[in-house]
Amino acid sequence: MIIAPSILNADNLHLGQQIQEAADSGIRRFHIDVMDGHFVPNLSYGPQLVSDFKKQFPDLTAEVHLMSNNLPDLLPAFVKAGSDFIEIHYEADYPNLIAHWLDYLKENGVSCGLVLSPDTDIKVLERYKDKLDQVLLMTVYPGFGGQKFMEEAAARIKAARAILPDLPIEVDGGINAQTAEIAKEAGADVFVAGSYIFGRDSVAKQVAELTSILEK
Ligand SMILES: O=C(CO)[C@H](O)[C@H](O)COP(=O)(O)O
Numbered sequence: 001m002i003i004a005p006s007i008l009n010a011d012n013l014h015l016g017q018q019i020q021e022a023a024d025s026g027i028r029r030f031h032i033d034v035m036d037g038h039f040v041p042n043l044s045y046g047p048q049l050v051s052d053f054k055k056q057f058p059d060l061t062a063e064v065h066l067m068s069n070n071l072p073d074l075l076p077a078f079v080k081a082g083s084d085f086i087e088i089h090y091e092a093d094y095p096n097l098i099a100h101w102l103d104y105l106k107e108n109g110v111s112c113g114l115v116l117s118p119d120t121d122i123k124v125l126e127r128y129k130d131k132l133d134q135v136l137l138m139t140v141y142p143g144f145g146g147q148k149f150m151e152e153a154a155a156r157i158k159a160a161r162a163i164l165p166d167l168p169i170e171v172d173g174g175i176n177a178q179t180a181e182i183a184k185e186a187g188a189d190v191f192v193a194g195s196y197i198f199g200r201d202s203v204a205k206q207v208a209e210l211t212s213i214l215e216k
């Protein structure tokens, strides 16, 4: 079980301190939500944040969740910035180019993931299963932190697990102590949590709480 906190809801002016606090509590992977103001109606980080992250925390994993259609420009930039994982949306490009971009990431030594938004048919995973290091199932509509976990997510996780018995399945959106347990039971093993980790008083306390639930 892996917890990958999303820094989207962290305090931007104290980001390094908050990442350090989570790392001191055992976190090794951070989820960086890249939003382009077009594929989703919100704007967030660019490649500079990833290179700053890797410079300050070379031993921690930078996982980029790329919410953009502009793969030709942004993928090389995020590869160059030192991303360890890059996850692209199935919905973000013409389907016949997805395989090409997954291969491009592999050739450049970056682990790759395919992201499925809530309305996308889980069966599309059949086509890409041999190319993927991980799958990311959105449990909210992409664009904003702090949304509610969608009830139908459990059935989608089970369907993905049936197609991908051995691949890490990550869930993203509305993960908290209760919903993490639902997602885990359904077959998820990587958990993105944003507002639950960074939106409350103590990062250490939130990490400890989620860790103990997932270790049960
Ligand atoms: O991809 C995302 C939104 O598009 C975020 O990773 C996600 O929403 C995390 O935030 P929270 O845990 O607060 O829901």
Ligand SMILES: [Fe+2]
Residues within 6 Å of the ligand: 006, 031, 032, 033, 065, 172, 192
């Ligand atoms: Fe995300």
